[in-house]
Amino acid sequence: MNKLSIFSDADASRAQLRSDDPAEIRARLNQAGVRFERWRAGREIGPNDSHAEILAAYSSDIERLKREGGYQAVDVVHMWPGHPDRELARCKFLDEHRHAEDEVRFFVNGRGLFSLHVGERIFEVLCERGDLIGIPAGTPHWFDMGAAPEFTAIRLFNNPEGWVAQFTGSGIASQFNRLDQE
Numbered sequence: 001m002n003k004l005s006i007f008s009d010a011d012a013s014r015a016q017l018r019s020d021d022p023a024e025i026r027a028r029l030n031q032a033g034v035r036f037e038r039w040r041a042g043r044e045i046g047p048n049d050s051h052a053e054i055l056a057a058y059s060s061d062i063e064r065l066k067r068e069g070g071y072q073a074v075d076v077v078h079m080w081p082g083h084p085d086r087e088l089a090r091c092k093f094l095d096e097h098r099h100a101e102d103e104v105r106f107f108v109n110g111r112g113l114f115s116l117h118v119g120e121r122i123f124e125v126l127c128e129r130g131d132l133i134g135i136p137a138g139t140p141h142w143f144d145m146g147a148a149p150e151f152t153a154i155r156l157f158n159n160p161e162g163w164v165a166q167f168t169g170s171g172i173a174s175q176f177n178r179l180d181q182e
Contacts, residue, residue, distance in 0.1 A: 003126040004028060005177075009117060012175045016121075029125065032118045035104075035134030036125070037061075045108055051076035054108055058154060061106075061132075069102060069134070071156040076108070081148040093143040096173045097165040101158035103141070106132040110151025113179040116141045122176055140168055146179035 004025040006017040019025055022038060029036040041057040054076050055062065062074055079086060096117060105112075111128040117140040127133055135141055137158075145151065157163070 001126075002128050002131050003124075005124040007122040007124070007176065009120050009122050009172065012122070012177075025125070029123065029133075032116070032121075032123060033136050034116060034118075034123070034125075034139070035132070037132040038130050039106060039132055040130065041108075054152065055154065058106065058108075062154065062156070065104065065134075065156055069104070069156070069158070071102075071104065071158055073157040073160045075155050075157075076152065077155060078152045079110075079145055079149040081150060083149065086145075086149050090145050090147070090149065093145070094173055094178075095167055096140050096142050096170045097167045098138050098140050099135075099163075099165060101137050101164075102156075103135040103163075104132070104156040106154040106156075108152040108154060110149070110153075111179070112146075112149075112151055112153070113144045113177070114141060115143070115173065115176055117172065122172075124177055126179075140170075142173040144179040 001020050002025060003020045005015040007015055026036045039058060039061050043057050045054060045057055065071060107127050107129055109129050114125045114127060114133055116123040125133060
C-alpha cells in the first residue's frame with residue numbers, strides 16, 4: 001500500500017502527516033507540484049514479460065504522458081535482490097540531487113521510497129505497484145530501493161540521454177527514513 005509522510009526538513013523524528021489514502025496522497029503531492037497517479041495495465045503483467053510487452057500493456061498512459069510532458073525516451077528498469085549492481089545502484093540514488101528535467105517513474109511491480117525536499121518540508125512517498133510519480137525538474141529529492149530491491153519500473157525522460165543528476169552536497173538525506181525503516 002502506498003504511503004505519504006510529511007516532515008519538517010528540520011525534524012526527521014516526527015511526521016506532521018501520515019496517510020495511506022491515495023486521494024489524499026495525490027492531493028498533497030499535487031499541491032506541492034508533484035504528479036501522482038494510479039495506473040492499470042491493459043492486460044495482466046507476468047513475471048517473465050519482456051520490456052516491450054510491459055511497455056505495450058501501459059501504452060495508452062505512456063503516450064498520454066509523452067504528449068503532456070514532452071517526454072522523448074521511455075525504458076523499463078528491473079531490480080531484484082540478487083542483481084549484481086544493486087548496492088552500487090542503491091548508493092547512487094541515496095544522496096539528495098535534482099535534475100534539469102522531470103523524473104517520472106511508474107511502478108509495474110515492487111516498491112521504492114522517494115523523498116522530496118519541497119520548501120521546508122520532506123515528503124516521503126512509498127510508491128508501489130500501480131503508482132506513478134512525476135517529480136518536477138529542479139526538485140531536490142532522493143530515492144531508496146532498499147537493501148534487497150525488488151521492482152520493475154517504467155521511466156520517462158525529457159532528455160534522451162536518460163538519468164542525469166546534479167547532487168546538492170547536502171547531508172539531509174541521511175537524516176530521514178530508508179525504505180527498510182519507513
